[in-house]
Amino acid sequence: MLGAGQSDAAEAKAIAPLAATLAAGPAAQRARLPDLSPAKWIWYPSGRTLQNTFILFRRELNLSGIKWICWPPTSPAGSSWPARSDFVGVCSHYGQNAYPLETMELMRTSGVDQFRDEVL
Amino acid sequence: MTVPPFCRNYLQRAAELKLRPLLLFDYNNRFYDHGGFPNSPEAIAAFARYSVELVRQTRGQVSMFEVWNEWVGGCGMSGRPGAHDGEAYGRLLKPTYAAVKKAFPGVTVVGIGGEYGPKCAENILGAIRTAGPDAMDAWSIHPYRYPRSPEVSDLVGEVSGIAAKVAGAGAKTKAWITEIGCPTHRTSGGSDGAAQARHCVRTLALLQSMREVGKVFWYDFKDDGISRDYNEHNFGLIHHQRFNCAPKPGMVAASVFIRLTGGAEVKGMTQNGSIYAADYRRPDQSNVVVAWSAKGTSKSAWTGEVVSVFDLMGNALAVSRTIELTENPVYLAGRKLRLEEGR
Numbered sequence: 001m002l003g004a005g006q007s008d009a010a011e012a013k014a015i016a017p018l019a020a021t022l023a024a025g026p027a028a029q030r031a032r033l034p035d036l037s038p039a040k041w042i043w044y045p046s047g048r049t050l051q052n053t054f055i056l057f058r059r060e061l062n063l064s065g066i067k068w069i070c071w072p073p074t075s076p077a078g079s080s081w082p083a084r085s086d087f088v089g090v091c092s093h094y095g096q097n098a099y100p101l102e103t104m105e106l107m108r109t110s111g112v113d114q115f116r117d118e119v120l
Numbered sequence: 121m122t123v124p125p126f127c128r129n130y131l132q133r134a135a136e137l138k139l140r141p142l143l144l145f146d147y148n149n150r151f152y153d154h155g156g157f158p159n160s161p162e163a164i165a166a167f168a169r170y171s172v173e174l175v176r177q178t179r180g181q182v183s184m185f186e187v188w189n190e191w192v193g194g195c196g197m198s199g200r201p202g203a204h205d206g207e208a209y210g211r212l213l214k215p216t217y218a219a220v221k222k223a224f225p226g227v228t229v230v231g232i233g234g235e236y237g238p239k240c241a242e243n244i245l246g247a248i249r250t251a252g253p254d255a256m257d258a259w260s261i262h263p264y265r266y267p268r269s270p271e272v273s274d275l276v277g278e279v280s281g282i283a284a285k286v287a288g289a290g291a292k293t294k295a296w297i298t299e300i301g302c303p304t305h306r307t308s309g310g311s312d313g314a315a316q317a318r319h320c321v322r323t324l325a326l327l328q329s330m331r332e333v334g335k336v337f338w339y340d341f342k343d344d345g346i347s348r349d350y351n352e353h354n355f356g357l358i359h360h361q362r363f364n365c366a367p368k369p370g371m372v373a374a375s376v377f378i379r380l381t382g383g384a385e386v387k388g389m390t391q392n393g394s395i396y397a398a399d400y401r402r403p404d405q406s407n408v409v410v411a412w413s414a415k416g417t418s419k420s421a422w423t424g425e426v427v428s429v430f431d432l433m434g435n436a437l438a439v440s441r442t443i444e445l446t447e448n449p450v451y452l453a454g455r456k457l458r459l460e461e462g463r
Contacts, residue, residue, distance in 0.1 A: 083382065087334075088336060090338045091299055092342070094130040111382065114337070116142040
């Protein structure tokens, strides 16, 4: 379940019955258990496990190495028209220092070239 | 006043990318009227000077300005003293507009500051009573209606009604919708991403087909926080930077709308039962139609030459003169396209 040493004391106590059961199993069974660290329990098991029990894990991934995940499509086939509109704009909060400046390029890429903001 | 460095940076970057900002003149000044709404002649004169100075300091980068934001609603002014009804706004707007236009005649000054709510028209008329009908180059409203669709909530009827009253008061300028949006929070009043996308495009097409509306600024570009239960954190067309600003379906839909209708002139809106069709004419006289069914699924038949068909996300669909319309708008590109009557 959890990687060795990954749980805190309270968690270790909570999963003690299950851990003991696992520890008593064959060595080969323990070896097959996946290492899901640093995942942590978000639901503590009870003393018994019903047949239809689902056990959910959550693992947070650090995507800091990726600048932006993906971006709007290029012009649809057959569209040779400028990617801008004098009618459509968006509201933003650059003036509250709440928007990364890089998002401005994304705005432009999407075809939006007007934005409503402020200077505080 | 001095524009802070980080604001200079974003305005500079906007200029480099040829983006056009609409900046607010906002808000109170702690040196006047006890930090409340500028009501006194001294506070109003100071606000007008500040507005002129902001235009001066951003000259060459900004040419559109809006006087205050949601004055009657009191946005950002919670608990602060002073009158903030329509008449009080008009007393601020008139000298501000005059001072800015005298110093910089070429800039656009938007009045009213995004009025909204059941007394929207009444408040605007109050402002016009004290400012006069000519103290703004456009007037702005914020007709939010989420999670209701623009058709069910009669967006066009509401905006038309307000515009008629404003015109009746002597104003000859257009409405700018400086905020409207559809948040994707998961609690009451929220919509899923697909609904945000379809409502965005339908809202834009409906408003653009009105002669009374000059621009729409969708609220807003990016999620302002990461709480999935709080509407204010979920208005964005793209996710928060914690989620790498990934686009929601609404961003792609808005981008496709811009790419397919940008540079084209809207010729009108046809409504046939639940079917809506906004007709755009390109400079080469070809046209693009944005069509959808506001309720259920409806078959539509088209005359003219259908050259291409795209879905809400910009995917190419099979070319046909018979299109099954759903609540998700589609785009028909071609020549002399017209919705057949009675279908």
